[in-house]
């Protein structure tokens with residue numbers, strides 16, 4: 001029996017910024033590869049049903065994750081829905097209460113529309129603190145607790161839903177944050193942009209944080225085995241692969257990542 005490996009992508013909407021811009025067209029190219037290879041998008045409810053209750057997933061499952069309620073998420077939705085896919089959006093609620101509401105961010109109605117269209121909504125704090133650095137001034141996690149409770153309360157008030165899943169902020173993690181997240185949510189999701197992470201104020205290899213053995217790969221990222229969700233991946237240390245970085249921005253690299261989910265050995269799937 002082969003191990004099911006679920007690829008999971010992450011981005012902050014479309015963006016022309018940075019060394020690895022993600023235009024609508026580029027995003028559509030990557031999403032088209034997932035469609036061509038026969039993947040089916042799933043959400044965290046399906047992931048939980050599979051992991052906790054043994055409910056079968058559709059063939060070749062993939063998670064398309066997105067952080068931040070930015071307006072370009074509407075474009076991502078158009079691209080995904082054209083292929084029959086839906087995403088998982090993790091909302092930090094602070095920007096929804098700021099000056100950019102409705103211009104830089106979506107409106108609550110628009111987020112509700114995504115939810116209606118099959119998108120799954122998760123929590124991502126209020127002010128988006130660096131969780132690794134927050135430990136030093138908030139050792140008991142009281143400020144963090146406020147971040148989680150307030151985010152959840154706002155999502156409940158505005159969307160009528162209680163988030164069950166959480167995305168950690170940036171590449172920052174703390175054991176206090178994980179404890180708080182475990183008390184509140186089903187899953188905690190991390191973010192891979194390279195091989196390194198920050199945990200409890202220290203630098204750490206991502207692979208070490210998630211307990212995956214082996215050397216980092218030549219592309220600068222963690223071992224291939226750390227890049228997919230499996231039945232064994234710690235529920236509060238799920239991976240996600242950023243599209244706007246060297247690891248999966250090029251169509252060939254992205255295709256290799258997806259094919260790695262289908263191969264018996266993910267490291268052998270390079271195209």
Ligand SMILES: [Zn+2]
Pocket residue numbers: 067068092124128168169170
């Ligand atoms: Zn974020």
